[in-house]
Amino acid sequence: MYNFKTLYEATSVAEALKLKANHPEALFLAGGSDILIKIREGRLAGVDLINIYMLDELRGICLEKDGSILIRPLTSFTDVAMHPVIKEHLPVLGEAVNTIGGPQIRNIGTIGGNICNGVPSADSAITLKAYDAVLEIVSTEGTRILPYADFNLGFGKVDLGPTELLAGIRIPKASWENTYGHYIKYSMRKAMDIATLGCSVNVKLAKDKQSIDQLRIAFGVAAPIPIRTPKAEELAKGETITKALIDRIGEAVLEDVNPRSSWRASKEFRLQLIEELAKRATVEAIKKAGGTINV
Amino acid sequence: MYNRSVTCTVNGKKRTFMIDVRSSLSDMLRGEAGLDSIKHGCDVGECGACTVLIDGKPFNSCIYLAVWAEGKTILTLEGLSTTQGTISDIQQAFIDEGAVQCGFCTPGFIMASIPIIESDIPASRDEIKRQIAGNLCRCTGYEHIVDAIEKTQKKRIAERTR
Numbered sequence: 194m195y196n197f198k199t200l201y202e203a204t205s206v207a208e209a210l211k212l213k214a215n216h217p218e219a220l221f222l223a224g225g226s227d228i229l230i231k232i233r234e235g236r237l238a239g240v241d242l243i244n245i246y247m248l249d250e251l252r253g254i255c256l257e258k259d260g261s262i263l264i265r266p267l268t269s270f271t272d273v274a275m276h277p278v279i280k281e282h283l284p285v286l287g288e289a290v291n292t293i294g295g296p297q298i299r300n301i302g303t304i305g306g307n308i309c310n311g312v313p314s315a316d317s318a319i320t321l322k323a324y325d326a327v328l329e330i331v332s333t334e335g336t337r338i339l340p341y342a343d344f345n346l347g348f349g350k351v352d353l354g355p356t357e358l359l360a361g362i363r364i365p366k367a368s369w370e371n372t373y374g375h376y377i378k379y380s381m382r383k384a385m386d387i388a389t390l391g392c393s394v395n396v397k398l399a400k401d402k403q404s405i406d407q408l409r410i411a412f413g414v415a416a417p418i419p420i421r422t423p424k425a426e427e428l429a430k431g432e433t434i435t436k437a438l439i440d441r442i443g444e445a446v447l448e449d450v451n452p453r454s455s456w457r458a459s460k461e462f463r464l465q466l467i468e469e470l471a472k473r474a475t476v477e478a479i480k481k482a483g484g485t486i487n488v
Numbered sequence: 489m490y491n492r493s494v495t496c497t498v499n500g501k502k503r504t505f506m507i508d509v510r511s512s513l514s515d516m517l518r519g520e521a522g523l524d525s526i527k528h529g530c531d532v533g534e535c536g537a538c539t540v541l542i543d544g545k546p547f548n549s550c551i552y553l554a555v556w557a558e559g560k561t562i563l564t565l566e567g568l569s570t571t572q573g574t575i576s577d578i579q580q581a582f583i584d585e586g587a588v589q590c591g592f593c594t595p596g597f598i599m600a601s602i603p604i605i606e607s608d609i610p611a612s613r614d615e616i617k618r619q620i621a622g623n624l625c626r627c628t629g630y631e632h633i634v635d636a637i638e639k640t641q642k643k644r645i646a647e648r649t650r
Contacts, residue, residue, distance in 0.1 A: 195510045295622025297548045384621030
């Protein structure tokens, strides 16, 4: 038996928002693989919950008319990884969420819960950040659109008001088109583990595939929130792909990160991982895009 | 406080349970329905000993609210044997391959392996290990478990293509 106080059961998004407006202290319950465990551990014992897990209108993925990919927040990691739109246009997101937990956790965990939880190790968050995702946030007052870049406010803190709900995650067409990504999760175990460090890189190459048009690098656990590395991204713009460029990218990412020591790994080890994973993931993304690394 | 009813199909039979909304699915199926194959191991979704199939997919019933089961089709280990008590091929393979020692994790492993043995795509040993990564066994060292799943998968594929 779980030690929560009241379970408000919403049968539609409109009803969920009304319940949240009336009970702003209650938490939305999606797949529960974070919240139910915190209740079990006592950290959230006695909370009120608004059950939204049954709301199928918040589930699914589609390619919209404007070419953007819309991911509804209650889509499970398994369903993200298996979805034909993701497999065809954004395979790196499927690869990233496939590194989460084990099969049972990927069946219950939701992509919306992963990012609203606000932890820097969230495997889906790192790739969504690397693709400049845009969030649709709703409340009884209406809808607001927020770049995912502005969503994380601090460790475990996100820009969601007490009456707001994440209703959609959108990847604009310009962001995924002709873009190839690679995700590396470094963890102690191959499954059922949280990232010691996560790195998601994507590139758009010039027509001749000899130089980089656009490079985007995002890290998890390299700072209190998932972050991008603007200095490295800027220096790669228009550059010919060479081994020396990869090394420069590896050095430049260090200027934008701020990892800490934890029981999982020391700050020094994380800094080494950051440099090495940025280089490896960039090389893999370039290969997926059809480019070669000139020595 | 039994304040909510949940109707779902369990092992082929439609059933209605009166539950406390704070119940997990494992509380409901083990406590109310007496399905003792569901083990309360870690109770936080790490060990897989409470694994059941919900609409064909493996879930940890300990971190699944009982109210979410409304309208769902659930399969537990009890649903694999016939009413006369004859066990299924995957259960027999676990016995034959020595994949059972203390037995506590066994129902969870067998339920997690069902999607593998029912798939038409042969899984490599690495893929089998990935599919059972959400289940812990402290006795066997896993090799015999992988053997049992691999053997049953090959047998099922051979039967289907015959």
